[in-house]
Amino acid sequence: MKLGVALRTSQNLALTPQLQQSIRLLQLSTLEMQQEVEHMLDENPFLEVEEEAAESEAFGVVSADAPVSAGDRLAESAAEGELAGISDATGAEVAEFESGPSDWEGDGSLEMGHSDGEWGGDAPARGTGSGSDEDVQAADINAAHVSLTDFLHQQAGEFFLCREDRAALDFLIESLNEDGYLEDSLEDLVLPLARSLEEVDDLLHHFQLALNLLHTMEPAGVGARNLAECLQLQIRAIERSEDYDGDMALLALARQICAQPLEWIAKRDLRQLCQATQASADAVREALLLIARLEPKPGRRFADVERNVIVPDVIVRPARRAPGNREFIVRLNPDVMPKLRVHDVYANALRRSGGGPELQQRLQEARWFIKNIQQRFDTILRVSEAIVERQRDFFVRGEMAMRPLVLREIADELGLHESTISRVTTAKYMDTPHGTFELKYFFGSGLETESGTNTSSTAVRALIKQLIAAENPGKPLSDNKISELLKAQGIECARRTVAKYREAMRIAPANLRKSL
Known part of the structure; x- marks a missing residue:
């Protein structure tokens, strides 16, 4: 082997610090x-x-x-x-x-x-x-937000409890998840607190008393360990209410139904429920309607809505107020732009x-x-303007008029790389006359029509939602029937595709949409 020194030139790509920051x-x-x-x-x-x-x-x-x-x-x-x-x-x-x-x-x-x-x-x-x-302003959020734990602590202050019971109740309140459920068993909560095995039983006594008190608090159903218990607690709250003047036997039947497997309730299996409760089909239907009006997540209304508010990056408004106007003004939201x-x-x-x-x-x-x-x-503004130009029909007529669009089209039009468009359209939102949408919403694949053209998958989803909204509640449309109706309108959409779009829109299948 012969060793030597050679000079070789080559080109390589490097990202400068400021370029990395831009990315x-x-x-x-x-x-x-x-x-x-x-x-x-x-x-x-x-x-x-x-x-x-x-x-x-x-x-x-x-x-x-x-x-x-x-x-x-x-x-x-x-x-x-x-x-x-x-x-x-x-x-x-x-x-x-x-x-x-x-x-x-x-x-x-x-x-x-x-x-x-x-x-x-x-x-x-x-x-x-x-x-x-x-001037479009950002969403006005009420700063005085009361959390579920704060609300429960306020109620706990009205009880006259000994120090141990008060500590146990406060501990349970702090152990609830955001939906108001107690995910851990009392044993799991007590064992880390006990200094000896002899102390476990005493702590369990205090925690069980605290849990019983928690179950009487508002919102009804708080502190439940599972959905069945949550529903039963709400029914008991209705039974204790002085304002309720309905049939108490119906409430008892509803509580009995909640003790059955939840799959029967979800599928509205009248035969199984009638056999288990020894009640008539009409009574079971009425009880199921009552259960459907209960809140499965007691802590929902105490959620911090500020975390869920979407502040748009781009605002799109008609250039002038006139029927059929197809000119739109695209501008950045000044509320999200730092002035440095x-x-x-x-x-x-x-x-x-x-x-x-x-x-x-x-x-x-x-x-x-x-x-x-x-x-x-x-x-962001350049990409948004290109999207508005390509999806002008959407801004005029809504999602039914959405056309197929892929990232490559916008990238070629603006002279940017496709990955740049992907970054720009992720977690960036546009406020339109039809609502606020992520920029990625305006991109979608196309489905063939009988005329040889393509229609946007977003438009097909909107059409599926429209067909389901207009269906007979007593005889809902199956995925296969929806596929046939789409085909009758010239859109080739297989049953599996219909099911995928329906699930993406969180719409239940036909057997669960059927009205009792």
């Missing part, structure tokens, strides 16, 4: 991005939130073509660079970034600009203008003193972060 910011949801902004504000002293309009380096998305009211300043034009395709170190995607804006200071240099004034004003993302005078700027005092002090490389790097990081956020919103 990460693009795929974050609104909440995750807000958390990222808070983290950067804590970590980087050169970054601050712009409370009011300022001439210093700032970021904000304002209307490019909307009328400017008195007192409003004109935002400086955005950097012409637009976020190119993003993906995990593939040549096409990195090439998109390489062909990005020439003025993007993302080369890792520590050089500072001649003046921070070049970053002044609210830098608008492209085309965020609004022709409507309506470089801290003037710190930046000027660093320029005068020269500072060290570390401080210069932090200033450059602040500039990168501001520009990357701007590019993020600009890309």
Whole structure:
């Protein structure tokens, strides 16, 4: 073997830190991005939130073509660079970034600009203008939210209990899940608390007393160990109610039915239930109707609704109020866009003193972060505008008019990579005249029609939902019958496909939809 030294040149792809940050910011949801902004504000002293309009380096998305009211300043034009395709170190995607804006200071240099004034004003993302005078606000959430545990603790304070019973009741309340169920057995809760085996029985006594009290609290059914017990507790609460003037025998029958296998109730198996309860079919039907009105999740109404509120990233409204109007205005939601700027005092002090490389790097990081956020919103807006253009019929007539659309179509139209479109459409939401939807909602495969064209799977789902809503409750449509009805309208949709779409929409099968 002969050893030698050779010189060889090669090309490889690398993601710069600012490019990696762009990729990460693009795929974050609104909440995750807000958390990222808070983290950067804590970590980087050169970054601050712009409370009011300022001439210093700032970021904000304002209307490019909307009328400017008195007192409003004109935002400086955005950097012409637009976020190119993003993906995990593939040549096409990195090439998109390489062909990005020439003025993007993302080369890792520590050089500072001649003046921070070049970053002044609210830098608008492209085309965020609004022709409507309506300002869409984020959902107004009631801040005074009372949780289930707080509500139960308030009721527990009305009982006159000894210290041990009060501690056991508080412990059980804190052990409930968000639906109001007690998932652990009393033995499992007691054993870690007991210091000796002799103490177990005493603790079980206190916990059983506390559980009995918990079962009498509101909401009815709280503290149940399973669904059957939850339903029975609610029926007992109705029996104790002074306002109930109905048939007590019906309540007793309903409680007896709840003690039977729940599969019989779910399938409405009248034969099995009649045999088990020795009651007539009419009485069992009436009892099942009563059970259907009970709440299977007692803690549902105490859920923190703020966590479930979707704040849209994009707002779409008709350009003018007129029947059949097919023009729509797409704009970013100002409530989700952080307005950031470089801290003037710190930046000027660093320029005068020269500072060290570390401080210069932090200033450059602040500039990168501001520009990357701007590019993020600009890309979301571009993709949203392309979606609205392709799905214009949906915005006019609703989901029945949705057309087939794949990520590749939008990617080719905007000159971005397909994975970039996937990141943009994930966990980003659009507020439309027909409701708020994730951007991915507007993409779907197509099903063939007799005419040779394709119809969107979303439109087929909407049609299935419409057929089921109009069915006879006494004789609901089977999946096979729905498939035949779709075929009669020229849509080829197999029974298995109908079942898949129905399950995706959480619609029960025909035997469970049948009215008693």
